[in-house]
Amino acid sequence: MIIPRLALQSLRNRRITALLTVLSIALSVVLLLGVEKIRTGAKTSFLNTIAGTDLIIGARAGDVQLLLYAVFRIGDATANITWQTVEDIKARPEVKWVVPIALGDSHRGFRVMGTTSDYFDHYRYRRNQPLEFSSGQRFDDLFEAVIGHKVAQELGYQVGSEIVVAHGSGRVSLGADHGDKPFRVSGILKPTGTPVDRTVHLEMQAIEAIHVGWEKGSAPRGDDIQSAEQVRELDLAPKSATALYVGLKSRMMTFSLQRWVNTYPQEAISAILPGVAFGQLWKILGNVEMALLAISAMVVVTALLGMVTSVLGSLNERRREMAILRSVGARPAHVFGLLISEAAALVVTGICLGVIVSFGILYFGRSMIEDQLGLALELKLTTALEAKLLLAIFVGGMIVSIVPAMRAYQLSLSDGLTIRT
Amino acid sequence: MRVAAATAAAETDAAAAAAVSIEDLRFRFSNDSHSFALEISSLKIEIGERVALVGPSGSGKSTLLGLICGILTPSNGSINVFGQQLEKMSGRQRDKFRADTLGVIFQQLNLLPYLSVLDNVILALEFSHQRHLTASQKQEKARYLLDRLGLGRTELAMQKAAQLSVGQQQRVAAARAFVGAPPLIIADEPTSALDEDRQSEFVDLLFSQQQHNQATLLMVTHNTRLAARFDRVLELADLCNLDITEGGR
Secondary structure, rough: OOHHHHHHHHHHHHHHHHHHHHHHHHHHHHHHHHHHHHHHHHHHHOOOOOOOOOOOEEOOOOOOHHHHHOOOOOOOOOOOOOOOHHHHHEEEEEEEEEEEEEEEEEEEEEEEEEOOOOOOHHHHOOOEEOOOOOEEOOOOOOEEEEEOOOHHHHHOOOOOOOOOEEEOOOOOOOOOOOOOOOOOEEEOOOOOOHHHEEEEEEEEEEEHOOOOOOOOOOOHHHHOOOOOOHOOOOOOOOOEEOOOEEEEHHHHHHHHHHHHHHHHOOOOEEEEHHHHHHHHHHHHHHHHHHHHHHHHHHHHHHHHHHHHHHHHHHHHHHHHHHHHHHHHOOOOOHHHHHHHHHHHHHHHHHHHHHHHHHHHHHHHHHHHHHHHHHHOOOOOOOHHOOOOOOOOHHHHHHHHHHHHHHHHHHHHHHHHHOOOO | HHHHHHHHHHHHHHHEEEEEEEEEEEEEEEOOOOOOOEEEEEEEOOOEEEEEEEEEOOOOOHHHHHHHHHHHHEEEEEEOOOOHHHHHOHHHHHHHHHHHEEEEEEOOOOOOOOOEEEHHHHHHHHHHHHHOOHHHHHHHHHHHHHOEEEEEOHHHHOOOOOOOOOHHHHHHHHHHHHOOOOOOEEEEOOOOOOHHHHHHHHHHHHHHHHHHHEEEEEEEEEOOEEEEEEEEEEHHHHOOOOOOOOOOO
């Protein structure tokens, strides 16, 4: 036990260098664990953007494309689904509920989505959480809107604020807006970390209402213009939907309904299983997560190389120490062991400190991260994968420390009791 | 054949009776014929003898000590220390032999600066056959010796070695060399960093400990006045056929 004891005392003697080395290893561990936790959290959050929905149905397109516009509000649908089709799907015996959505308009860069009040009952995200209101309530009137957390935060809206919807999904409305039919914010949703946060929700009928007179594709003129009060009197039953979120009575029925939808003769529509489509999309994004992990691994390697440099740099000053050890009977292997023990102490302390700091950040910052970024991070000291990464750091540290240990070994052999320069 | 065997046995017995016995030693630092070489045809140091080794700088005194310590291995010849033939031992056996048989004192910087005085002394026990003693037994031995050398005060024993004066450090080094009661003490110019008065005091201390332990003492020195106090003075130049092409050995 003399060698580990000497190693600790020697490190204590060089405490500033040792402390800096430990800190650099600890910081690299914090970074690596942080990236890993965020990566896992992001993946979990991403894969759980939508939960409780068994099928998403839209105009026939690729699975990923349908997922992108129906869930992430990215891009546009190739076509809409007619309301007759919606009714046919609702009538299917497998179907428990259907929530239609209508996309196409925007408000100051945020997508506007028409839906029904059922959306707030059936939409689930991460760990099957329902949508909750931070203030206000669901839309009750035709010209009321429910906005996501980010919309309210970035635009400074509160319940009662007025919203004008722009025609089209562009950030700039180019004058084509529905300014004659403003909406009032009736509720603001709590943060979810999903695209819901960046969405302005209107009633399906409201989408119809603001487009009265727009049948030719441009803003109505002259007699075509109808006021908000006038449109209330019209039949605003939706004529189409962009996509449908569908809940089934039993998961066992998923594939039979999917097959029915994909072979529906009246219209070219397709149904996707959200989980499968999310998996496909994550594979595309997977390179980014690997790049992040690779960057943090490089930081760890740099920290370990820093440790080796510092130990190698101190070797020349320590040749007398080795000669003393040799004179009292220490073998070159003891000198080798001393250097390895010092490296092990530095790496283990750095890893432990890194784990404690990252757990502390996670413990105290978890709720803030969830609120601000919508990332649900798991409160665990280390996961199995993280433990493997930490073990890899330790093994890596031991491998690189063989370099100064071998150098010390060789010096102790050549120097013996006399330092030769 | 019988005569040759009898002669070899007699030589071994003679070597066993001596503390150090060197025959036909030849050592060179590398295969390069221009590199430093040391050749000694015969050297014998008796058990309990106090020998001063003198010679100019670079004459090979430290090299000879390295060979006797088993740190360096000769190209030819034999080195017997208390009957043990060093050149026939493995590196590991030589390290163990050194831990059990030798106490070494250097010129200066003898101590590990990050250890306390007490731990520096105990260090000599950690690699020898006495490493199995309990921590308190080791401490007891070290404290006893420090007491004898006037370093027994608790606060001094617990001080870091780096905080001591050079004179104190040399005394601690002596304590470390003697703590395991090794039969051979090797000192490589241990007084060179001390002033004249301290040199004499230090040699007194070495002699008293050497007598107390009945050890053999081999000390390198440049000081002829100090050397004169030893039982025997060995001039390295008289011992060997030197080929010095590099200095500072």
